[in-house]
Amino acid sequence: MTVHASPNTHHASPPLVAIIGRPNVGKSTLFNKILGMKTAIVDDVPGVTRDRNYADATYRGRAFRLVDTGGLEPSASDGMLALIRRQSELAIAEADILIVLMDGRSGLTPPDYEVVKLLRGIAKPVFFAVNKIDTPKADPLVADFYRLGTDKLYPLSAEHGIGVAELLDALYPLLPAADEASATAQLPRIAVVGRPNVGKSTLVNALLGEERVVVSDVPGTTRDPIDSLVTHGDRRYLFTDTAGIRRRGKIDRGVEGYSVMRSLRAIGRSDLAVLLLDGVEGVTEQDTKIAGAILKQGRACILFVNKWDLRAGETEARQQYERALRRRFPFLTWAPVLYGSALTPESLRPFFPAINDVHAMFTKRIPTGALNSWLQELLVAHPLPVRKGKPSKITKSAFITQVATKPPVFALFVGHPGDVTPAYLRYLENQLRDTYGFAGTPLRLLVRKK
Structure with missing residues (x-):
């Protein structure tokens, strides 16, 4: 199973795959296993995942957007569980594909039935997965869940990754083929x-x-x-x-x-x-x-x-x-x-x-020629600090270039880096901001030997 999480990019309208179910059945663990990275917090306290947690992923070259939801507690009417229920209902409404996760060790419970009732009348692909089936001895536990009336169940162990690939293989035909010609935009x-x-x-x-x-x-x-x-x-x-x-x-x-x-x-x-x-x-x-x-x-x-x-x-x-x-x-x-x-x-x-x-x-870059013209003018009014007893060379005594963005980083090359004081660097930074703006972003100035 090869799944890559892509938290920094957004695919063009990838299908939304939502993992839903009652609290504490292992939804966040399955979410993490599919992504191959610990994106969601996993804890044994019901209600740990409260919001819809999204992440971009690909499986066998096809992109989708995975949604981890708070546990659906159908009987919740007020308080935090009601808010979790509301988030789960919103996820069901916006999802293209649904994975209903249940706990094989607990067996089929009344809340599981209530979750299934919420899905009635929804014309979307639904996959029923039974979690915590991690040994051959646990296989008989799956039989109880056929009482839901579904023809196909997907036994798995989210913690150990057993059966997860089979579930994703079932989803695979519903995922659109990747369009290699379309580039993903880098979003702020x-x-x-x-x-x-x-x-x-x-x-x-x-x-x-x-x-x-x-x-x-x-x-x-x-x-x-x-x-x-x-x-x-x-x-x-x-x-x-x-x-x-x-x-x-x-x-x-x-x-x-x-x-x-x-x-x-x-x-x-x-x-x-x-x-x-x-x-x-x-x-x-x-x-x-x-x-x-x-x-x-x-x-x-x-x-x-x-x-x-x-x-x-x-x-x-x-x-x-x-x-x-x-x-x-x-x-x-x-x-x-x-x-x-x-x-x-x-x-x-x-x-x-x-x-x-x-x-x-934050992403601004200043051409080297413009920077050095600016620096030479600056040095006429405020020369670089020099060692005691040494004459100051006003022109051609320093060179500056921008070496990075995000944040902007500048390298100042001088003959004697040790002579450049923190106060002079602060002066240079203030002058950079006065001339080129840089509102809202930190600046970094490095001093190197010429």
């Missing part, structure tokens, strides 16, 4: 990050215009980083909703620890991080630490002050907040700051123009 990736309960999922849902992510006032609702494709105008973006990042001492071991770790990884695999701040609570020490993680990983950044509608009547609110930002984020003075509310779509109008501008700066 935006990670939405912040402390718990600042409105990350609400913002993603507002941008999508649908209930894509579970939204609840319970901190820690989002656990897996959830990728969502957003189309705005004629451009497409891949947004990643992440789990709230709490202070290290307050992070529980287990599921929450995995969630926070994956949130930090989501920042690293994105181009741009939107750091959500609470407009009412103000900027906290934890916000500063999350901002530091964005900077450490060299990602572009936009600060979005959420819930600003609650402070609309305060005349000095914005000035006070900006002072707090300068105090807490002296290292992010280049990051644009937006004020709005995820609950009021009209306040999000500046959002996509800001993302477009910042992403353009």
Whole structure:
């Protein structure tokens, strides 16, 4: 079995394959096994997967989009299980192919029957899989599931990979043949990050215009980083909703620890991080630490002050907040700051123009000739630092070139690298920004011997 996950690309309308079933039957384990990588959090606590978790994959050269869902608890009427049920129903509605997963060791249960009832009248291919059939002795357990009235069952062990290839072989004829002539577009990736309960999922849902992510006032609702494709105008973006990042001492071991770790990884695999701040609570020490993680990983950044509608009547609110930002984020003075509310779509109008501008700066490249003309003019007014007693050579004493983008990286070649002070590098960075922009992106300057 050869399956490749492609989290950075989006295929042209690949079919959606959704894994559904009651809680704790092994849906996330099967999701991971099919992808060949640990994309979903797997835990023995029912309800661990709450949102629809998407990933691109191919099997034998044919592309599809795999969806992991929260467990369908048909009797749930309120609380978190009801939200999980809602997400599963949305996945059933949008899926092209459905895999109903059941637990062979538990046997056929009333909730399994209820899940099957929800599928009645749906004219979509449905594959019934029985999990945890990992030894020949477990084979007789499958017989019980024929009471569902289906002609074909797929016994498998998601944990050990037994029977997974047979299930995918059955799906294979329903997957469109790959069009080798069509190239997949590289989409800007935006990670939405912040402390718990600042409105990350609400913002993603507002941008999508649908209930894509579970939204609840319970901190820690989002656990897996959830990728969502957003189309705005004629451009497409891949947004990643992440789990709230709490202070290290307050992070529980287990599921929450995995969630926070994956949130930090989501920042690293994105181009741009939107750091959500609470407009009412103000900027906290934890916000500063999350901002530091964005900077450490060299990602572009936009600060979005959420819930600003609650402070609309305060005349000095914005000035006070900006002072707090300068105090807490002296290292992010280049990051644009937006004020709005995820609950009021009209306040999000500046959002996509800001993302477009910042992403353009993150990927910007300056020609070497233009850079060196700029540098020589700069050296006339502010020569390079020199060792004591040595004359300063103003012209042709240095050479600069851009060596990378995402983020922009510049190499400065000088005769004596040790003479270039951190203060002079900060001066060069400020001058680069004044001349070429680079709003929203970190810059890196390397000093090398000429």
